[in-house]
Amino acid sequence: MATIEYKDGIGRISFDAGVTAEGKPIRKTKTYRGIKQGASATELQTALLQLAQLSELRYTGFEKVETSSIAN
Numbered sequence: 001m002a003t004i005e006y007k008d009g010i011g012r013i014s015f016d017a018g019v020t021a022e023g024k025p026i027r028k029t030k031t032y033r034g035i036k037q038g039a040s041a042t043e044l045q046t047a048l049l050q051l052a053q054l055s056e057l058r059y060t061g062f063e064k065v066e067t068s069s070i071a072n
Contacts, residue, residue, distance in 0.1 A: 002070050009035030010065040011048050015057035028057065035064060 010033055017026040032051065035044065044064055052059035 002072055004068045005071055006037045006066065006068050008033065008067045009037060009039065010067075011035050011044055012063040012065060013048050013052045013055075013059055014061045014063070015052075015055060016060050017057055027060070030055070037066075039064075 010031055012032075013030045015028045015030070017028045019025055030051070032048070041064075045062060048062045049059075052062075
């Protein structure tokens with residue numbers, strides 16, 4: 001029987017960095033590795049919000065990306 005094994009968690013903050021000369025939005029991201037598997041949405045949001053507030057750029061959102069492997 002196959003199982004899914006958690007490998008890594010990444011927290012990503014998206015920032016608004018202005019617009020180009022053509023008026024297209026510039027987005028920047030900052031990635032934080034080592035997010036524990038059991039981190040709740042509230043815990044992750046609180047931590048990423050604290051980190052985002054250290055930036056001069058305005059944050060626009062947060063993401064959690066999980067990597068898993070499928071093993072037999």
